[in-house]
Amino acid sequence: MDFLSNVTLGLQVAASPENLLFCFLGVLLGTLVGTLPGIGALAGVSLLLPVTFYVEPTTALVMLAGIYYGVTYGGSTAAILLNLPGSSAAAVTCLDGYPMAQQGRAGVALFMTTIASFVGGTFAIILLMVFTPVLARVGLSFGPAEYASLVVLGLIAASTISSGSPVRGIAMVVLGLLIGTVGSDFETGRLRFTFGYLEVAEGISFVAIAMGLFGVSEVLNNIGVANRTTTVSKDEYSWRKLYPNREDWRASWGPMWRGSVLGSAFGILPGTGASIASFIAYAFEKRWSRDPDRFGKGAIEGVVAPETANNAAAQAAFIPTLSLGIPGDAVMALMLGALIIHGITPGPQVVTNHPELFWGLVMSFWIGNIFLVILHLPLIGVWVRILLVPYKYLYPSMLFFICIGVYSVNNSPFDVLLVLLFGMLGYAMLKLDLPAAPLLLGVVLSPILENNLRRAMLISSGDPMTFVERPISAGFLVAAVLVLLMSLRSFRRNKRLADGLSVEPD
Amino acid sequence: MQLFSVNPLQALSSAALFAVGAGAAFVGASRYGLGEIFHLGAGAFPFLLGLLLMALSLVMLVAGFAPPPQPNRRQWLGALAVFCAIAVFGLSLDTLGLVPAVFALVLISRLAEPPFEPAGTFGLAAGLSALAYFVFVFGLRMPLEAFTWP
Amino acid sequence: MKKTFGVAVTIGAAAFAAGTVQAQTFPEQRISMVVGYSAGGFADTVARIIAERMSNSLGQPVVVENQPGAASNVAALSVSRADADGYTILATTTSVAINQTLYGSLEYSMDDLIAVAVPVAAPEVLAVHPEFPAQTLGDFLAYAGDNAVTYATAGVGSGSHIAAGYFYSELAGVNAIHVPFGGGAPAVGAVLGQQVGATAITIPGIASQFESGGLNCIAVAAPERVAIAPDCPTYSEAGFDGFVAQSWVGFFVPSGTDAAIVAALNAAVNEAIVDPVAAERLATIGNTIQILDVAETDAFVRGEVSSWAERVQALDLRVD
Numbered sequence: 001m002d003f004l005s006n007v008t009l010g011l012q013v014a015a016s017p018e019n020l021l022f023c024f025l026g027v028l029l030g031t032l033v034g035t036l037p038g039i040g041a042l043a044g045v046s047l048l049l050p051v052t053f054y055v056e057p058t059t060a061l062v063m064l065a066g067i068y069y070g071v072t073y074g075g076s077t078a079a080i081l082l083n084l085p086g087s088s089a090a091a092v093t094c095l096d097g098y099p100m101a102q103q104g105r106a107g108v109a110l111f112m113t114t115i116a117s118f119v120g121g122t123f124a125i126i127l128l129m130v131f132t133p134v135l136a137r138v139g140l141s142f143g144p145a146e147y148a149s150l151v152v153l154g155l156i157a158a159s160t161i162s163s164g165s166p167v168r169g170i171a172m173v174v175l176g177l178l179i180g181t182v183g184s185d186f187e188t189g190r191l192r193f194t195f196g197y198l199e200v201a202e203g204i205s206f207v208a209i210a211m212g213l214f215g216v217s218e219v220l221n222n223i224g225v226a227n228r229t230t231t232v233s234k235d236e237y238s239w240r241k242l243y244p245n246r247e248d249w250r251a252s253w254g255p256m257w258r259g260s261v262l263g264s265a266f267g268i269l270p271g272t273g274a275s276i277a278s279f280i281a282y283a284f285e286k287r288w289s290r291d292p293d294r295f296g297k298g299a300i301e302g303v304v305a306p307e308t309a310n311n312a313a314a315q316a317a318f319i320p321t322l323s324l325g326i327p328g329d330a331v332m333a334l335m336l337g338a339l340i341i342h343g344i345t346p347g348p349q350v351v352t353n354h355p356e357l358f359w360g361l362v363m364s365f366w367i368g369n370i371f372l373v374i375l376h377l378p379l380i381g382v383w384v385r386i387l388l389v390p391y392k393y394l395y396p397s398m399l400f401f402i403c404i405g406v407y408s409v410n411n412s413p414f415d416v417l418l419v420l421l422f423g424m425l426g427y428a429m430l431k432l433d434l435p436a437a438p439l440l441l442g443v444v445l446s447p448i449l450e451n452n453l454r455r456a457m458l459i460s461s462g463d464p465m466t467f468v469e470r471p472i473s474a475g476f477l478v479a480a481v482l483v484l485l486m487s488l489r490s491f492r493r494n495k496r497l498a499d500g501l502s503v504e505p506d
Numbered sequence: 507m508q509l510f511s512v513n514p515l516q517a518l519s520s521a522a523l524f525a526v527g528a529g530a531a532f533v534g535a536s537r538y539g540l541g542e543i544f545h546l547g548a549g550a551f552p553f554l555l556g557l558l559l560m561a562l563s564l565v566m567l568v569a570g571f572a573p574p575p576q577p578n579r580r581q582w583l584g585a586l587a588v589f590c591a592i593a594v595f596g597l598s599l600d601t602l603g604l605v606p607a608v609f610a611l612v613l614i615s616r617l618a619e620p621p622f623e624p625a626g627t628f629g630l631a632a633g634l635s636a637l638a639y640f641v642f643v644f645g646l647r648m649p650l651e652a653f654t655w656p
Numbered sequence: 657m658k659k660t661f662g663v664a665v666t667i668g669a670a671a672f673a674a675g676t677v678q679a680q681t682f683p684e685q686r687i688s689m690v691v692g693y694s695a696g697g698f699a700d701t702v703a704r705i706i707a708e709r710m711s712n713s714l715g716q717p718v719v720v721e722n723q724p725g726a727a728s729n730v731a732a733l734s735v736s737r738a739d740a741d742g743y744t745i746l747a748t749t750t751s752v753a754i755n756q757t758l759y760g761s762l763e764y765s766m767d768d769l770i771a772v773a774v775p776v777a778a779p780e781v782l783a784v785h786p787e788f789p790a791q792t793l794g795d796f797l798a799y800a801g802d803n804a805v806t807y808a809t810a811g812v813g814s815g816s817h818i819a820a821g822y823f824y825s826e827l828a829g830v831n832a833i834h835v836p837f838g839g840g841a842p843a844v845g846a847v848l849g850q851q852v853g854a855t856a857i858t859i860p861g862i863a864s865q866f867e868s869g870g871l872n873c874i875a876v877a878a879p880e881r882v883a884i885a886p887d888c889p890t891y892s893e894a895g896f897d898g899f900v901a902q903s904w905v906g907f908f909v910p911s912g913t914d915a916a917i918v919a920a921l922n923a924a925v926n927e928a929i930v931d932p933v934a935a936e937r938l939a940t941i942g943n944t945i946q947i948l949d950v951a952e953t954d955a956f957v958r959g960e961v962s963s964w965a966e967r968v969q970a971l972d973l974r975v976d
Contacts, residue, residue: 039646192548223581400634416595417593458544462545
């Protein structure tokens with residue numbers, strides 16, 4: 001068994017001064033880019049791509065990968081502090097992270113997300129080391145029918161994560177799915193619901209929707225509120241208050257463990273898994289919890305679980321990319337492009353023909369994760385001070401970061417006007433008590449659901465039984481039905497309790 | 507007895523969702539084409555979603571959920587200022603340049619929270635402009651210019 | 657953001673003189689290379705390799721900007737409307753030729769663009785899983801006659817889709833079900849996982865699977881066999897004489913650009929691509945490097961537009 005010699009080889013490669021330096025540069029840039037809401041990994045990776053022409057391919061990949069998972073780490077900062085999510089995963093972190101910040105517990109939330117990210121990343125790295133070839137095969141056994149059913153499960157789970165009735169959650173999921181159909185149809189190229197605007201031919205920018213629904217609506221909600229002095233005073237930002245207490249730790253170990261497993265499991269599915277993972281992890285914790293009512297009001301588990309899952313998924317996403325040459329998203333594709341530039345054909349043979357590259361990269365993930373913890377922990381004290389900025393200066397700055405972040409995705413001023421539209425929608429939804437997070441996941445998963453549904457029907461010659469005849473697909477659908485029934489039942493129970501005894505039994 | 511005491515806000519949101527669903531289902535079926543069962547057309551998915559949304563909006567209405575009461579605040583002017591600020595930013599980014607756009611965004615949005623405080627506001631606008639230039643244009647190489655006008 | 661100092665100069669000077677002055681000193685400022693696809697795609701990778709080397713040879717930065725949308729139509733439209741001064745270059749693919757026929761209403765045409773260079777091309781192939789019951793093109797067509805065979809492509813309206821669809825329905829006369837995916841990688845994944853019977857794809861997207869034996873090539877749409885899959889027969893060998901289809905990456909500038917500037921850009925692109933390292937790396941994944949001058953490039957692109965037009969019309973495909 002040459003597993004140990006592979007690990008040793010990987011450590012030697014990853015710990016070379018040059019690779020250490022570029023790994024640090026990668027995670028540093030990833031952190032910076034990720035902290036700016038809306039600026040995604042793609043911006044950082046494409047910025048540094050020319051640099052990679054001049055260094056060894058392993059070094060190049062170490063750096064690009066560092067940006068990739070560094071961004072995932074950094075994404076939670078603006079979500080927790082300012083309710084500004086740059087990705088669908090960060091939107092889940094907003095649900096409890098932002099209430100925690102408003103209660104003066106931003107430091108604890110940021111601290112625990114850092115630890116959670118590290119745990120999730122580490123778990124997925126171990127998985128990556130031991131099981132890569134096997135897991136990649138498992139990913140391939142997912143056909144269109146399995147993807148479609150998995151998405152249904154993810155959407156049902158998402159509809160239960162907000163407080164209140166699951167019916168409202170499902171309605172928002174469906175509305176999100178509809179918004180996600182805007183743009184050209186994948187099979188006929190036909191433009192749908194674009195109202196003549198070519199700017200949305202490729203769909204509405206996700207960042208514009210997320211920033212509008214969460215960031216802009218939050219600013220609007222706080223405008224003109226009399227006596228809106230923060231509930232926290234300066235002395236609450238003492239260093240001791242920033243760190244989690246024993247209670248926080250005890251509440252977090254379970255979600256971290258479960259989030260790692262869920263995130264790693266979903267992460268190996270190219271493209272789809274990472275967005276679903278944090279929603280499912282959150283929904284799972286809420287269902288698991290003895291006191292689900294705390295969720296959405298600043299529960300630490302609601303921050304830890306999705307963040308662990310998110311980072312585990314980011315790390316696990318390298319499994320299909322490295323072992324099959326199938327990139328899960330544009331950033332992964334860009335990394336494979338960097339390999340091509342260096343004359344290495346990405347694909348199954350990379351692991352065997354270039355062990356120094358594969359194992360060096362995997363071991364660099366670990367080093368990078370340690371760098372990220374070292375980078376993030378001291379910064380927490382700095383970040384929470386953002387909340388001490390008077391609101392009259394904070395909200396124009398938030399609007400500025402929202403606008404420039406949204407613009408940067410497609411270099412499109414049109415998207416800035418879209419964020420305005422979704423800000424209005426988000427504000428209306430806030431007033432009508434309609435949850436925004438399920439809508440967001442609906443938008444992200446809409447093309448995945450529709451396209452795989454239609455592909456599955458093409459492949460099965462129009463037999464809808466394909467979804468229940470294929471065992472994995474059937475399993476997801478059964479799970480979706482169970483989740484739905486359970487949440488309806490607990491909602492009714494709660495509603496009865498809330499309405500007192502005046503409601504007739506059903 | 508509960509059936510007819512529908513909350514007006516709930517009625518509003520149900521009506522809006524019903525209208526969106528009906529519109530999507532109609533356009534999906536009539537203009538984009540439903541296709542056949544083995545070869546679903548571009549309109550099939552929006553059609554199904556539209557029907558589902560219509561049904562859900564009715565369930566919401568009948569089930570009688572009441573949104574929690576909202577404190578009545580005078581914030582329409584503030585909201586208007588924020589909307590205008592974003593719109594002017596989007597429209598002036600390419601025509602006037604990054605720095606004028608940031609100034610417009612900050613100055614207009616500051617109207618939402620009086621008092622205006624000129625010194626602090628201009629300072630903030632200048633600071634954010636500098637940040638925008640160094641981080642986004644110089645650092646991240648976004649294709650923007652500080653001034654395109656005059 | 658596209659207003660340039662060059663414009664001011666042109667307006668001030670006499671029209672004839674301006675062209676020559678511009679050409680002699682070109683380039684005086686940074687050049688934008690507008691890629692019609694997201695970062696990470698094949699066109700983007702080639703554009704970045706070339707932009708990097710052009711920056712060195714021209715002495716001005718060549719900056720890649722991604723403007724994805726509507727199979728590169730968004731980028732093509734914006735470049736066709738840019739100043740014709742050589743400082744805005746479109747980087748796109750075969751799609752720009754296909755779109756001329758595929759799209760019912762385009763707000764630009766090929767007359768609004770001048771082809772600068774088409775330095776990289778790669779043939780289309782048909783590939784199956786090693787466990788698939790048919791391992792030659794003949795067997796595949798016979799199998800397709802008796803069974804519902806599915807094939808995955810990178811998407812509707814892609815060169816792979818149109819070439820394969822044309823081959824099945826017009827040349828071979830069999831019924832094969834097209835299953836479009838969002839890009840070449842998931843299409844390869846679908847055939848690797850045996851979700852579909854075959855994939856029709858451009859060689860670079862599948863080269864590594866041929867090397868590792870994960871998938872088998874059963875036909876290549878090139879005049880001759882290709883080095884990356886030497887055992888794979890051409891369609892001509894399999895009895896479909898002269899069926900050739902390839903995807904390429906090309907560079908365009910707005911029409912009206914000074915001929916001397918076009919020639920300078922053509923030389924710069926060609927110089928960048930023959931760089932031994934770049935050429936070798938692109939060739940290892942199955943690309944052909946083609947060095948054409950401006951006139952040859954123009955003829956090549958015209959030929960492509962008309963040959964894709966024939967196939968698109970035969971399939972009766974249309975996007976509105």
